[in-house]
Amino acid sequence: MSFSFARMSQTTTLFNWLAKPIQANSVRQHSRPHRIILLLTAVLSIITPAYAAEGMADGIYYQTFGEGKPVLIINGGPGLDSEGFATVAKAIAAEGFQTILFDQRGTGRSPLPSIDNRTVSMDLMVADMEKIRKKLKLKQWTILGHSFGGMLAAHYASQHPAQVEKLVFSSSGGLDLDFVADIQPRINQKLSIKQQAEMKAYQLKQAAGDKSAATNEKRVNILAQAYVLDQSKAHLVAARLKVVNMQLNQLVFADMARIKFDHKQSFATFQQPVLVLQGDQDIISIDTAKKTQNSFPNAQLEILKDCAHYGWLDQPDQYYRALFTFLKA
Template identity: 40%
Template sequence: MRKLVVLLLLFGTIAHSQTQGFAKSSDGTPIFYRTFGSGKPILIINGGPGMNSNGFEALAKKLGEHNLTIIYDQRATGKSKLEKPSEKNISMDLMVDDIEQLRQKLGFDSWIVLGHSFGGMLASYYTSLHPEKVEKLILSSSGGIDLELLNHRDLVQKNLDKTYRDSLAYWDKKIRKGDTTYVTKLGRARALAPAYVVNPKFYAMLAKRLSQSDRALNTLVWLDMNRMHFDCSEKLKTFTKPVLILQGKRDIIPAELAERAHKVLQNSRVVLMENCSHYGWLDAENVYFSEIGNFLKP
């Protein structure tokens, strides 16, 4: 009996094991990563741009119960240090190279890729350039396969009531005047949180996450996407592997972007989740994980 208990404890530890390390990009940038669980490899690309992967640890652990999940800090975020981020070392092509170097470091011939928000845009671009390396693709509240999102700039405002809109305007004004203190960043994030998640119990957690965004880095990435006229649609037309597109019906990302991707991706399926905004695993946990679980079945 004692042996059985020890074995159960051992296997429980293995099932939820975590490893971490660094891959090195082609330009020498260290890319910090963490893995959870065991099984089929799933790369999770977080949103932003300009955020580390810490906010995706819970998602990685949940999906890591039956798979091997990988999260990583995108260049110039978290532990993936970059001394002086600039237009020379922040680009979508370099970020795709980071992913490829990570795949090679971990020794996978191919993997499943899940991209959330901006991470969905990066996942789409990676897939368009390395389709043979992607077994399945999950687009979670993705920013889209092109720059159509820029034509919907007022979506956050539409998801906020007047009280939160006024609060956001107040904090934005302080930031424009040069106030970049943590208190101001957190105040702005607290005003934004209700646009991103429906359930109020997640407001505080999400506000803390949003307050950590690097706005200068965010700007550099968007400048590059504008420079390159970001559009994956032509190359993705020939991608025939399974694609799951998940989005909230109250998302800050318009549903038409999901439909736009669906029309391009031949073997795709769209799921619009009820009472759900931008974070499906928070607002619609059961539906979100059930859809992904079914999608991952052989």
């Protein structure tokens, strides 16, 4: 998940507090960062595995894998396509499910004629998901949202509860925007003093107008190390952080601020099973995960030991065991 909030000193991507401040004053109320790249994105492999089928639903690109009960996977960002999630999709499909990936509007193979607050919003993304469901003629589906994807999953479920069989929050952002203030301090805890200073220097360069790929690459190479405990996988995270569409990212978070995104009270009567998967070393706090769990009547929380923001990278056995047990129950 990558967050980028308004004028954050620009550090994170799952929460890539990036440089230019957002124009909307309303976004500032939730802490200076508002460009959160909730990278909530999946970063798994540089080569995209072959897909089983693909299609378009009114301009939104999707892929399907396998056969069985449908599971929609929502990647993080916002501002990132589904590149890198095929490994997760295929792993779930191998257990007897039909998995579905899609490129969120304005990303990857779902281009928009223009990108602005008329074409980018949480409600429009929910409508896109409904178009995919109807195109595939599905009555219900399970939804797995990673990072920012969990926030979008909650927004969808609040509007279309009858279409949701189960919900999975994978290292998800919160059900409101309060958690954002904790992201930068938690990232700093995972970086050395030297790394923090170097990253700050690159952020200042970008804030001053440096748009070079070299400066951005140096910054994200440091930042990515906060997202995984297994540093041999950090380059996979960095590869995704480099390509975030910050215009989209900022528009989505500005929209969430505008609508006062808050679903803590939206699910009092939501009886479907919910799984909250969270690493004990994630840049998103366990308290955030607990608040999500407590907002649903029928939710369970699984804490993954020695795990940061990407469970399938740091602790694949723990991650998939908990996920498959829940999906098959």
